[in-house]
Amino acid sequence: TDKPFGVNLITMHPQLTDLIEVCGRHGIGHVVLAGGIPPKGSVEAIKGFGAKVLVFAPTLALAKKLLRSGGDALVIEGMEAGGHIGPVSTSVLAQEMLPELHEDYLVFVAGGIGRGEAIAGYLEMGAVGVQLGTRFACATESIAHPDFKKAFFRASAREAVASVQVDPRLPVIPVRALKNKGTEHFTAKQREVAGLLDSESLEMAEAQLQIEHYWAGALRRAVIDGDVENGSLMAGQSVGMVKAEEPVADIIAELMSESEAALARR
Amino acid sequence: TDKPFGVNLITMHPQLTDLIEVCGRHGIGHVVLAGGIPPKGSVEAIKGFGAKVLVFAPTLALAKKLLRSGGDALVIEGMEAGGHIGPVSTSVLAQEMLPELHEDYLVFVAGGIGRGEAIAGYLEMGAVGVQLGTRFACATESIAHPDFKKAFFRASAREAVASVQVDPRLPVIPVRALKNKGTEHFTAKQREVAGLLDSESLEMAEAQLQIEHYWAGALRRAVIDGDVENGSLMAGQSVGMVKAEEPVADIIAELMSESEAALARR
Structure with a gap:
């Protein structure tokens, strides 16, 4: 692609520093540090080449610490998500974190989101955006078997x-x-x-x-x-x-129209 | 109390029929059938003495069946809830059930709700109300140790x-x-x-x-x-x-004011 894109790095990867350097060489604009607390120096290294850093945090105290020490945005991901998960659900994390953080920081919500009504709900609780994985895993463009x-x-x-x-x-x-x-x-x-x-x-x-x-x-x-x-x-x-193979553009259009309808009803 | 109140009955109780009869004798206005699919005749017996019946259902298909066959309202309860739980989170159940049901049926949402912002969110997705347990377990009025x-x-x-x-x-x-x-x-x-x-x-x-x-x-x-x-x-x-012992009236006032503030911001 010649469009801007982000890279998701796993914090416990043994060569995290090298991977960050590769991102820097290719002028990546956004790096998501997932799977744990970012090791010392990783946030600074990413910001060093001008990229934005998105961090994950399982508790409010840790979220505040990471955001104060350089994280540009936070992703809160509930246990509804696929892959590696924590113990607390998205809606509970949203209630615990958004009221405390949304005025000062950028927060994305992830985990169990499949429809636009839920996106509208989290945006209105103060999220600046959402992260969906499962909904896109079977898109026409996905190389999955x-x-x-x-x-x-x-x-x-x-x-x-x-x-x-x-x-x-x-x-x-x-x-x-x-x-x-x-x-x-x-x-x-x-x-x-x-x-x-x-x-x-x-x-x-x-x-x-x-x-x-x-x-x-x-x-x-x-x-x-x-x-x-x-x-x-x-x-x-x-x-x-997720019921059928659809192009990414159609999935996004459907999510947007559900969100808009939900917001318009209010 | 001389105020109206409801009774929650466990569907697998061996003496469910007797318990329903007791509710009838005391003119109970609402009976919640929890913990499983209501056995044959139980919904009819409750409606027989004029009470409303609230049912639980873990899937959309079963929810429709119960509502069509006499249930007056549905409670969808996610796995964030305390006590006996199913496998799916509240926000996922809400996305799967509310868009399909909220125009024709009364649906309450339960599980993991602790703040008014979440109540406002589910109401706007089409719920007619919410059910909170944990938030009230330690109220001043609660006889818990x-x-x-x-x-x-x-x-x-x-x-x-x-x-x-x-x-x-x-x-x-x-x-x-x-x-x-x-x-x-x-x-x-x-x-x-x-x-x-x-x-x-x-x-x-x-x-x-x-x-x-x-x-x-x-x-x-x-x-x-x-x-x-x-x-x-x-x-x-x-x-x-849940951080301190508070009177029920204060808890409700706080939930209402959070809900109202959330709705007013929109």
């Missing part, structure tokens, strides 16, 4: 479930994805590894590594290879509102 | 967690409550019982019964006896917005 898209069209909200941690010794970062064979296997795997720990046939470090690596490459297997049984079909709860 | 109230004032949204099912053979109906020792013990208990099943030292029926009965009486232990370590501190994610 046809079987991945079919799974989305068929799924309802209740099938987009957060992964469950079975044993306190084996940490699992919750990921929301469509239920499939992989979900069941993952639970069974955790019970199996916990059993091996109980019988002392496995070291703790190796056990935790087996759980941590279980889903490695699984998103790619689902999205690109179309393995909808064993791959990770990351999806937000708005997946029930 | 002082230690229960203190636990609420201290808690943040992320501490109100849904109970987790560890083993596919041992069903757990998710309940949202504040994390405490009881939460940890319950997970350990499930693993212990699953282990006994594996080693065939326990019958399946007895195993499931042990899990089902684990929390029996636990809400009363928390709310009335003040056992905040082992009781069930049922709380919605709005618990982080």
